[in-house]
Amino acid sequence: MPLADKLRPKKIEDMVGQKHIIGKGKVLNKIIENKSIPNMILFGPPGTGKTTLANIIASITGKKYVKLNAVNCGVKEIKDIIDESKRDLFSYNGIVLMLDEIQALNKKQQQSLLEVIEDGSVTLIASTADNPYFVIYKAILSRSSIFEFKPIDKEDIFIGLKRAIDNLEKECNYESINIEDEAIYCIAETCNGDMRSALNKLELAFNTGIDIGSNSVNVTIDTVMECSSSKILSYDRGGDDGYSILSAFHKSLRGSDIDASIHYLARLIKAGDIQNITRRLLCVASEDVGLAVPQAITITQACVQSALQLGFPEARIPLTQATIYLAQCPKSDSVISAIDRALYDLDNIDIGDIPIHLKDAHYAGAKNLGRGVDYKYPHSFPNNYVKQQYLPDAIKDKKYYIAGNNKNEKLFENYWENIKKDN
Structure with missing residues (x-):
């Protein structure tokens, strides 16, 4: 027997880690002490104690313990095994069904699983390495207590x-x-x-x-x-770990923390996820740097193209160049804020019709409809500017773009203030 199985703790007091939910006075200890076990979803990385806890719960409660892996069985097999176990219920207080890798069951199979846990004779303890809110049917989530197992210190x-x-x-x-x-x-x-x-x-x-x-x-x-072999990093490109690393990478860039940005970039490089790295870099260049450094998007695009052309391992160099550059850049969210304000209005208020002088007037008969008649061509006026209404009447006084407090945007803002005050 492998050492890990031979030394598996038999009591919750012997478990290590998970101090946020295990320990004197903590929720899982109280559940076991009271012997009132709810349906539970245990999620977290491998080797953090999920199966061990299920074993302890089954032995403490005196329930019959049935352990299955969803990868190797479907709902029919699960129901057959439970039905067989129910014949022996006179000597038990019920059944604890430990279902590993519950995410391997599709939505329809998970819906069918509800039948075996709703009558109360079966207590479900399901485990998954994925975020349950991504992979588990909502009706099962609503009937279960959810506990996150974290990597052990x-x-x-x-x-x-x-x-x-x-x-x-x-x-x-x-x-x-x-x-x-x-x-x-x-x-x-x-x-x-x-x-x-x-x-x-x-x-x-x-x-x-x-x-x-x-x-x-x-x-x-x-x-x-x-x-020892090389350390294996936890990274699931389409799951919670992958999204969390990408989120930390983006937020570190936004927060101008160069070292943290490089750290999370290294994790993404180790996982070989060049597509998501480049998407995040390009997004940061506009979302978080934006008009504070207008050339940031051009420089970032050049680094991204170089990385994609080079491929790993050399791609790590231009990717790091873009990361350090964006982390150091002055920040402004004026671009994303402006478009999000405009999109909000489209969904929530009456925006009205396009002013008639701005409507398409290139076809015969347009002038008869009054379209484009009063339009003023800016290049025919001093400084290529003339005051006229562009927004619909219903929102003519709306202000979507607010200049960020940085050198570049303030420079343009002052320029247009000087031009417009004479109009």
């Missing part, structure tokens, strides 16, 4: 590994077992918050460190490094 991983080593020392018949703390820290640092991964790495390092001649085990940081 390296300090808690370290505690869990030390406990595992204590168990190994008790169970194994070696003359001596020496595992350096530095090696344990290294595992905790590189397991990406995944306790199962950490225990697997410890097991591999332990087996590698066995010296048969002296009947001893010695694990150093070199042993761990020899056994």
Whole structure:
């Protein structure tokens, strides 16, 4: 049996991590103490304790525990297994159905699943690595308590590994077992918050460190490094992790934090997601820099085109250039604010008709309809400007664009104030 399964905690007190929901006085402890278990959706990265918690709940409540993986079965198989289990209900208080990877069931299958949980004899504990609000049918969400499991802190991983080593020392018949703390820290640092991964790495390092001649085990940081592959980052391009990294990247650029911007860019580069990187850079150039630095969009476009032409790994260079440049640029949201105000009015107020002097007048008979008759051609006037109404009557005094407080926009604003005051 793998070490991670052999050492799986049997009590909630032995679990590490998830301090926001597990611990004395916390919600999951109270649920278990009261033995009143609701339907639950547990979501979060692998190796963070979702299955372990389900096992603990089933053993504490005295319910029959049925564990299935939605990847390998459909609703019919789930119903058949539950029906079979219900024949033994006289010796149990009900059924706990632990359904891993619930997102593998489509909407119709999830709707069918409602039938087996609504009568109360089956308590559903479903797990998923995806955001449940993206992948789980709303009717199931509304009948369930939702708990987020987060990557486990390296300090808690370290505690869990030390406990595992204590168990190994008790169970194994070696003359001596020496595992350096530095090696344990290294595992905790590189397991990406995944306790199962950490225990697997410890097991591999332990087996590698066995010296048969002296009947001893010695694990150093070199042993761990020899056994370790590259750290795997959590990134699902179409899921919650991917969107969150992109969001953090965009917000760091908007917030002018160069180092944070480069950090999140590195995560996206590691995931090979060049399309989403370039989309975000181009968006920031207009949405968050905009008219504060009008040439930002041109420079960013040049970097983006270079990156797409080069491909990875070289693409990381122009992408980083654009990232540092945009993070350093003065910021203005006047562009997106202006268009969003205009779009809001289209949806919410009566905007009226286009002024008749602005309507198309290129066809015969247009003048008979009064179209374009009173239009004044700006280039026929001093400074290529003449005062006339362009907005519909209903919103003629609306102001959508408000200049940002930066050198470029203020320069244009002052220019037009001087021109227009003489008209």
